[in-house]
Amino acid sequence: MLRLMLLLLCLFPALAPAASEDEDLAYSLGARLGERLRGEVPGLPLDALLQGLRQAYQGDALRLPPERIEALLEVHEQRVAQSHEEHARMAEGRFLAKEKSQYGVRELEGGVLVRELRAGSGRKPLASSRVKVNYRGELADGSLFDQSEGPQWFRLRALIPGWQTALLNMPTGARWRVVIPAEQAYGKEGAGDLIPPNAPLVFEVELLEVAN
Numbered sequence: 001m002l003r004l005m006l007l008l009l010c011l012f013p014a015l016a017p018a019a020s021e022d023e024d025l026a027y028s029l030g031a032r033l034g035e036r037l038r039g040e041v042p043g044l045p046l047d048a049l050l051q052g053l054r055q056a057y058q059g060d061a062l063r064l065p066p067e068r069i070e071a072l073l074e075v076h077e078q079r080v081a082q083s084h085e086e087h088a089r090m091a092e093g094r095f096l097a098k099e100k101s102q103y104g105v106r107e108l109e110g111g112v113l114v115r116e117l118r119a120g121s122g123r124k125p126l127a128s129s130r131v132k133v134n135y136r137g138e139l140a141d142g143s144l145f146d147q148s149e150g151p152q153w154f155r156l157r158a159l160i161p162g163w164q165t166a167l168l169n170m171p172t173g174a175r176w177r178v179v180i181p182a183e184q185a186y187g188k189e190g191a192g193d194l195i196p197p198n199a200p201l202v203f204e205v206e207l208l209e210v211a212n
């Protein structure tokens with residue numbers, strides 16, 4: 001009996017950390033889920049949330065039919081997307097208003113804002129032109145998402161609308177700061193992981209050469 005008790009005492013310390021770790025992991029997952037849901041859908045009935053979580057995790061029969069669950073989740077996702085879009089539009093409006101108020105800024109077609117950093121004296125591109133440029137692109141928060149490693153040639157018609165608008169007004173040799181509203185850039189879709197939906201863009205563009 002003594003040997004059995006000693007054996008159990010040796011085993012319990014080894015088992016205790018694993019059980020504690022599982023509980024801590026479960027708690028951590030629940031905490032992260034709770035934080036996300038609190039921000040996304042505040043005011044949820046927690047009893048119903050826990051019931052759904054428990055039944056789904058244990059493989060029990062669910063209280064609602066699958067088609068009802070899918071319909072509710074689809075409506076919820078649409079509301080979240082609309083909310084995010086509204087917040088992005090409001091943030092863009094504030095950003096563009098601030099930019100527009102800066103000294104030397106003028107507004108072009110489509111709300112594109114430009115400020116001359118260096119004057120140019122060469123000819124301006126046509127819609128059919130090719131342009132040679134140096135550029136640097138940032139999001140509204142100042143984070144860099146793209147820049148040229150050296151002079152780049154582009155067909156003007158292949159560029160986003162905001163770039164086309166700015167370059168059509170830009171003499172060769174000039175360097176401008178160009179602020180492009182989201183709808184003149186990548187709009188609601190964004191561009192991969194680099195540019196989020198409804199993001200205004202800020203470029204520093206140097207027009208080096210124009211060719212037909």
